[in-house]
Amino acid sequence: MHFWRRILAFSDSGASSPELRRAQYAELSRQVPLMYLIVIINMVMLSFTHAGRAPWVLTVAFPVAFTLICTFRAIKMMLARRTNPSDEVIVRALRTTVLLACVMGVAISNWSLLLFTYGDPYLKGQIAFFTGITIITVMTCLRPMRQIAPALFLLVVVPTLVFLGLQEHTVFWAIAVNMTLVMGGMIVVMQRSQSDFRQRIEKQIELDAQHRQLQALNDAVRVMANEDSLTGLANRRRFFEHLDRHIEDCGRRDETFALGILDLDGFKPVNDVFGHSVGDQLLREVARRLLEALPQDALLARLGGDEFGVILPDAGSDEELELTCRQALEALSPPFVFQEGSVTVSATCGLARFPKAATTAHELFEKADFALYYSKQHDRGTVTLFSDEHEEAIRRSAAVAQRLRSVQPEEAFHLEYQPIVDRDGRPLGFEALARWEDPVLGRVSPDVFIRAAEQAGLIGDITVPLFRRALEAVRSWPEELKLSFNLSAFDICSHKTMSALVAEIEAAGVAHDRLMFEITESAIMQDWTRATVALRGLREKGILVALDDFGTGYSSLSYLRRLPIDRIKLDRSFIADIEREPVARSILATISSLCHSLGLQFIVEGVETSAQLQILSQAGVTGYQGYLFSRPLPEEGVSLYLAEWRSRSSGGRPAEAQTLLSTRKTAAPAPAPAIVAAPGRSQ
Structure with a gap:
C-alpha cells in the first residue's frame, strides 16, 4: 500500500490548480500523438535494419505490439481535444501518461539493447542513435510534466550509459560520455521549459481571474444600470x-x-x-x-x-x-x-x-x-x-396653457367668495375662489386652468395677484371675519411664491390671524417635508392653516397630530348620502369630537339641504359651507350679504329661514366653482 502511494505521488502532475492541470492536459493532447508517430517511425526503421539478424520476436512481434498500443493512445488523445473533461478525468489521464512514459521508455530501452548483440558496428551505432533521439523526442514532447525528464534519465539513460560503458570499443565510451552531457543538458532545459510553462499558465490564470472579475464588475454595473436595486424589476x-x-x-x-x-x-x-x-x-x-x-x-x-x-x-x-x-x-x-x-x-x-x-x-x-x-x-x-375623449381634453388643456401665457392674470382672473358660517348661520369668514372668463375660450373650469397652470409652471403667477386682490377685499370686511385662500402643492413648496405671499400680507397690513391658507392632503403628500416646513413657517407668523378636502386623500389620524393645522374641512362628497347612511353619521360625530378634543375647527363643505344641516348640527359640527347658505358671491356681493345678515339677525327671524332667504336674494348663477390650485374641487 505504501509503495502504491509513492507511485501515485510520483505520477501526480505537480499542478497546483485545476487550471494548470487543464493546460498540461491540453498541451499533451497536441504533443503526444506526434511523439508516438516519431517513436513508431524510429522503431520501424530499426526493426527493418535488423530483420534476418535478430529473432522475429524482436523485429516483428514487439514492434507490432508497441505500434498498436501507441496508435491507440494517439487516437485517444486526439479525440480528447474535442471534449471538455472533468478535473477528475484530467488527473487520471496525466497520471497514466507519466506511468506509460516510464514503462514504455524502459521497454524500448531494453528492446534496443537486446538488438545490440545482433548487429555489426554500423547497426550498433544506429541503436545508440535510436536510443538518444527517442529519449530526446519523449522528453521534448512531454515537457509540461516535470517528472518525465528525471525519470527517463534514471530509468533509460543511466542503464544505457552503463551498457555502452561496458563495451570494448572506445567509440561506445565516447558515445556514453556524449550522451551523458547531452541528456544532462536536456534535463536542465526541460526543467526550465516546464518552469516557464508553469509560469506562463499561472500568469494566464491570473489574467483570466482578473478578466472574470472585470466581467463580473461589468455585469454588476450593467445590472445596476438596468435593474431597480430595491425590487429587482427593470428600472x-x-x-x-x-x-x-x-x-x-x-x-x-x-x-x-x-x-x-x-x-x-x-x-x-x-x-x-x-x-x-x-x-x-x-x-x-x-x-x-x-x-x-x-x-x-x-x-x-x-x-x-x-x-x-x-x-x-x-x-x-x-x-x-x-x-x-x-x-x-x-x-x-x-x-x-x-x-x-x-x-x-x-x-x-x-x-x-x-x-x-x-x-x-x-x-x-x-x-x-x-x-x-x-x-x-x-x-x-x-x-x-x-381614448378620443382624453385626446380632446389634452387639446383643450394645451389651448388653455397657450392662452395662459398670453394673458395678464390681474386682468384675466377674478375672485368670488363663499361664506363659511356657524350653526346659526353667522358668517365666520369667506373662501376665495378663482374664476376665469376668457374672451377666446369662454368660461374655463377651475380644475382645467389650474392644472394647465401647474404643468406650465405659471401657477405662482396666478396665485400671487389673486391673493393681493383678496387682501384688498378683506380690509373692507369686519375684523372678526377671516379670509380662506387655497394653495397648491406647487405654491406651498415654492420658496419664491411663499415669500411673495408673506410680502403681500405685510404690504396690505392685514392681521395675520385673519388669514387662513387651505391646502389639500394630496398636495401635502407630494412633498411632505417641504410642505410641513412651509406650513410651520406660516404658523410661526400667526397665519392659520386648514387641511382641505379631508376624507378624499390619504386621510390618517396621525396627520392631525403631526401637521401644523388649525382647521379641518370635510369634503362635500362625505355628506352626499349622509341622510341615508347611519354609519356615515357615526363617523362624522367621531371626527367632530376628535377635532374638539384637539382644539381644531371643524368645517363641513357642500351643505345643501336642511336635513343635512340638522344631522350635522346633531353630530356637533359648528362650521358649515355650501349652497344652503350662499353660492359664491362677487366681491361687491359680500357687503350686501353681510348687511342682509345683520338685518335678519336684528329682526329676530329663525337663522335657517334667514339664510335660505339670503340665498334666494343674493345667489347668482355661477359655474361649479373651484379653488385656486386645487384641481377637481367644486363648491
Whole structure:
C-alpha cells in the first residue's frame, strides 16, 4: 500500500490548480500523438535494419505490439481535444501518461539493447542513435510534466550509459560520455521549459481571474444600470430602451401593444406611519404580486417611487386589456402583513395603445400618464384606457396653457367668495375662489386652468395677484371675519411664491390671524417635508392653516397630530348620502369630537339641504359651507350679504329661514366653482 502511494505521488502532475492541470492536459493532447508517430517511425526503421539478424520476436512481434498500443493512445488523445473533461478525468489521464512514459521508455530501452548483440558496428551505432533521439523526442514532447525528464534519465539513460560503458570499443565510451552531457543538458532545459510553462499558465490564470472579475464588475454595473436595486424589476432606463425597441419592432410588423402606468394609492402614509423600511418591503411585495398577476410576456418596471410601468405585447381587445390590468390591481387588494403591522394599499392604472394613441415612446408614455391622472381624479383604484375623449381634453388643456401665457392674470382672473358660517348661520369668514372668463375660450373650469397652470409652471403667477386682490377685499370686511385662500402643492413648496405671499400680507397690513391658507392632503403628500416646513413657517407668523378636502386623500389620524393645522374641512362628497347612511353619521360625530378634543375647527363643505344641516348640527359640527347658505358671491356681493345678515339677525327671524332667504336674494348663477390650485374641487 505504501509503495502504491509513492507511485501515485510520483505520477501526480505537480499542478497546483485545476487550471494548470487543464493546460498540461491540453498541451499533451497536441504533443503526444506526434511523439508516438516519431517513436513508431524510429522503431520501424530499426526493426527493418535488423530483420534476418535478430529473432522475429524482436523485429516483428514487439514492434507490432508497441505500434498498436501507441496508435491507440494517439487516437485517444486526439479525440480528447474535442471534449471538455472533468478535473477528475484530467488527473487520471496525466497520471497514466507519466506511468506509460516510464514503462514504455524502459521497454524500448531494453528492446534496443537486446538488438545490440545482433548487429555489426554500423547497426550498433544506429541503436545508440535510436536510443538518444527517442529519449530526446519523449522528453521534448512531454515537457509540461516535470517528472518525465528525471525519470527517463534514471530509468533509460543511466542503464544505457552503463551498457555502452561496458563495451570494448572506445567509440561506445565516447558515445556514453556524449550522451551523458547531452541528456544532462536536456534535463536542465526541460526543467526550465516546464518552469516557464508553469509560469506562463499561472500568469494566464491570473489574467483570466482578473478578466472574470472585470466581467463580473461589468455585469454588476450593467445590472445596476438596468435593474431597480430595491425590487429587482427593470428600472426606468431599461423600460424606455425596451419601449423604443418594441415600438420599432411592432411598427415594422404592423402589430399593436399597450403601455400601462400604475401608481399606488396610499403608499406615502405607509412611509410616514411605519417608516421607510416597511415602505421598501411593501414595494418589493407589490412588485412580486404584480409579476404573478401579469402575463409572462409582460415587462414590468419600477419607474420611481411608487410608480410602475408595464408593457403588454399581446394586449388583445380593449376589454381584454382592461381586464388584465384590473386583475393585476385586484392582486394588491389583500392586506400586506409585516412585522410592524398590516398595510392596505390600492393602485390606479392608465393605459395607452400603440399605434392608436401615439407612435413614439414619449407621446405614448404621456398619453398613458394622462389616463392615469384622469383615473386618479375621477375614480381611484380603477383602469383607464386613453381614448378620443382624453385626446380632446389634452387639446383643450394645451389651448388653455397657450392662452395662459398670453394673458395678464390681474386682468384675466377674478375672485368670488363663499361664506363659511356657524350653526346659526353667522358668517365666520369667506373662501376665495378663482374664476376665469376668457374672451377666446369662454368660461374655463377651475380644475382645467389650474392644472394647465401647474404643468406650465405659471401657477405662482396666478396665485400671487389673486391673493393681493383678496387682501384688498378683506380690509373692507369686519375684523372678526377671516379670509380662506387655497394653495397648491406647487405654491406651498415654492420658496419664491411663499415669500411673495408673506410680502403681500405685510404690504396690505392685514392681521395675520385673519388669514387662513387651505391646502389639500394630496398636495401635502407630494412633498411632505417641504410642505410641513412651509406650513410651520406660516404658523410661526400667526397665519392659520386648514387641511382641505379631508376624507378624499390619504386621510390618517396621525396627520392631525403631526401637521401644523388649525382647521379641518370635510369634503362635500362625505355628506352626499349622509341622510341615508347611519354609519356615515357615526363617523362624522367621531371626527367632530376628535377635532374638539384637539382644539381644531371643524368645517363641513357642500351643505345643501336642511336635513343635512340638522344631522350635522346633531353630530356637533359648528362650521358649515355650501349652497344652503350662499353660492359664491362677487366681491361687491359680500357687503350686501353681510348687511342682509345683520338685518335678519336684528329682526329676530329663525337663522335657517334667514339664510335660505339670503340665498334666494343674493345667489347668482355661477359655474361649479373651484379653488385656486386645487384641481377637481367644486363648491
